[in-house]
Amino acid sequence: xxxxxxxxxxxxxxxxxxxxxxxxxxxxxxxxxxxxxxxxxxxxxxxxxxxxxxxxxxxxxxxxxxxxxxxxxxxxxxxxxxxxxxxxxxxxxxxxxxxxxxxxxxxxxxxxxxxxxxxxxxxxxxxxxxxxxxxxxxxxxxxxxxxxxxxxxxxxxxxxxxxxxxxxxxxxxxxxxxxxxxxxxxxxxxxxxxxxxxxxxxxxxxxxxxxxxxxxxxxxxxxxxxxxxxxxxxxxxxxxxxxxxxxxxxxxxxxxxxxxxxxxxxxxxxxxxxxxxxxxxxxxxxxxxxxxxxxxxxxxxxxxxxxxxxxxxxxxxxxxxxxxxxxxxxxxxxxxxxxxxxxxxxxxxxxxxxxxxxxxxxxxxxxxxxxxxxxxxxxxxxxxxxxxxxxxxxxxxxxxxxxxxxxxxxxxxxxxxxxxxxxxxxxxxxxxxxxxxxxxxxx
Ligand SMILES: Cc1cc2nc3c(=O)[nH]c(=O)nc-3n(C[C@H](O)[C@H](O)[C@H](O)COP(=O)(O)OP(=O)(O)OC[C@H]3O[C@@H](n4cnc5c(N)ncnc54)[C@H](O)[C@@H]3O)c2cc1C
Numbered sequence: 001x002x003x004x005x006x007x008x009x010x011x012x013x014x015x016x017x018x019x020x021x022x023x024x025x026x027x028x029x030x031x032x033x034x035x036x037x038x039x040x041x042x043x044x045x046x047x048x049x050x051x052x053x054x055x056x057x058x059x060x061x062x063x064x065x066x067x068x069x070x071x072x073x074x075x076x077x078x079x080x081x082x083x084x085x086x087x088x089x090x091x092x093x094x095x096x097x098x099x100x101x102x103x104x105x106x107x108x109x110x111x112x113x114x115x116x117x118x119x120x121x122x123x124x125x126x127x128x129x130x131x132x133x134x135x136x137x138x139x140x141x142x143x144x145x146x147x148x149x150x151x152x153x154x155x156x157x158x159x160x161x162x163x164x165x166x167x168x169x170x171x172x173x174x175x176x177x178x179x180x181x182x183x184x185x186x187x188x189x190x191x192x193x194x195x196x197x198x199x200x201x202x203x204x205x206x207x208x209x210x211x212x213x214x215x216x217x218x219x220x221x222x223x224x225x226x227x228x229x230x231x232x233x234x235x236x237x238x239x240x241x242x243x244x245x246x247x248x249x250x251x252x253x254x255x256x257x258x259x260x261x262x263x264x265x266x267x268x269x270x271x272x273x274x275x276x277x278x279x280x281x282x283x284x285x286x287x288x289x290x291x292x293x294x295x296x297x298x299x300x301x302x303x304x305x306x307x308x309x310x311x312x313x314x315x316x317x318x319x320x321x322x323x324x325x326x327x328x329x330x331x332x333x334x335x336x337x338x339x340x341x342x343x344x345x346x347x348x349x350x351x352x353x354x355x356x357x358x359x360x361x362x363x364x365x366x367x368x369x370x371x372x373x374x375x376x377x378x379x380x381x382x383x384x385x386x387x388x389x390x391x392x393x394x395x396x397x398x399x400x401x402x403x404x405x406x407x408x409x410x411x412x413x414x415x416x417x418x419x420x421x422x423x424x425x426x427x428x429x430x431x432x433x434x435x436x437x438x439x440x441x442x443x
Pocket of ligand 1: 010
């Protein structure tokens with residue numbers, strides 16, 4: 001029997017592939033619903049994504065969705081979602097989306113445009129240990145780094161580019177430099193090689209995907225089962241103490257946050273436990289705001305707007321949900337999700353709900369020209385949101401496979417990339433690995 005703890009997307013995918021291949025699995029989660037961070041919440045007439053908002057489609061993700069019968073339910077983002085805004089000199093400005101709009105765009109200076117042309121002929125710049133900040137300043141200069149890279153990192157990691165390691169956080173970007181000697185050339189080549197791309201969700205929200213896997217695993221899935229402790233069992237088995245019962249298992253797969261796994265193995269493997277506890281998960285609070293459409297001056301004609309550290313804004317940025325996917329709110333309203341906190345401003349995420357709502361409304365009103373109060377606001381807190389691939393992550397990265405000969409496997413968004421598609425891939429790879437170790441003894 002293989003026991004998997006953690007029914008987020010990583011654990012669900014691992015369990016589903018093992019079951020599909022005839023393995024005997026059981027999957028436990030402390031929450032009352034499968035999906036982990038993926039939570040689509042219907043609040044009256046508003047569909048709120050409390051965790052991930054959308055997925056970036058690529059061929060691998062498409063194949064996965066097709067395999068699990070989800071391809072017919074894909075909801076493509078509205079074409080205008082390809083536009084992104086950044087905050088510069090106190091105003092939202094559209095980022096160029098291609099070479100022609102770049103030439104005519106006034107968002108970036110001539111110098112920044114020149115840096116892009118120069119980048120194509122630069123020799124490799126990566127030096128071991130480079131942060132995202134250091135790497136991009138060398139390749140693209142200050143303006144791109146401050147006004148494009150910083151906001152992008154806020155949107156993906158809610159992280160600090162001076163701390164995140166390029167090699168661990170974006171290995172694919174480094175590969176572009178390695179293989180094409182230029183990020184720009186590499187990106188263009190990659191775009192051409194993908195049949196499926198764009199931003200997607202599902203009509204019922206992203207949770208539709210995890211619900212599908214949860215339904216497939218309905219006989220193997222035990223919800224509301226927090227794993228409290230692990231003990232050494234008989235015959236090289238592991239004893240698992242859940243809130244309700246104790247069981248024994250040959251193989252144990254932990255698809256839970258690193259700090260949770262670190263706590264559970266502390267008694268047996270202190271070195272690995274210490275390493276796992278070093279991964280930082282800064283807090284993020286999300287504020288959802290709906291306004292009457294007629295009260296908003298800005299056209300909201302894009303995916304959203306992101307801020308950087310130079311503009312002294314309160315929030316990290318906002319997604320224009322009702323522009324990206326239809327039917328997320330009443331037709332005469334707009335719905336926005338604003339992110340607050342992250343690695344650079346953790347204290348802000350901890351403000352009281354009321355203050356968060358007031359500050360977000362003030363900033364949105366100023367930047368988007370909103371003349372009326374919101375008709376709905378809602379706060380979702382993530383006290384430990386997204387693992388940061390910083391210096392502290394290195395030890396856990398080294399240790400993540402160290403317990404496999406004892407029959408304990410570790411996976412999740414802190415092992416192979418933080419996005420949902422990355423986590424799906426981690427789950428697929430782990431299932432494959434386990435299948436290939438079919439005869440592995442308990443420990
Ligand atoms: C606010 C936010 C916004 C995001 N936005 C995006 C986005 O737009 N696009 C994107 O691609 N990605 C996004 N991500 C990242 C993505 O959601 C996650 O990286 C991914 O869902 C992680 O999946 P996981 O299965 O590895 O972990 P989790 O989803 O964290 O699942 C772990 C599971 O383990 C369970 N668990 C923990 N401890 C125990 C225990 N002791 N016993 C039993 N069960 C336990 C938890 O209940 C949970 O269900 C976002 C993340 C956050 C937090």
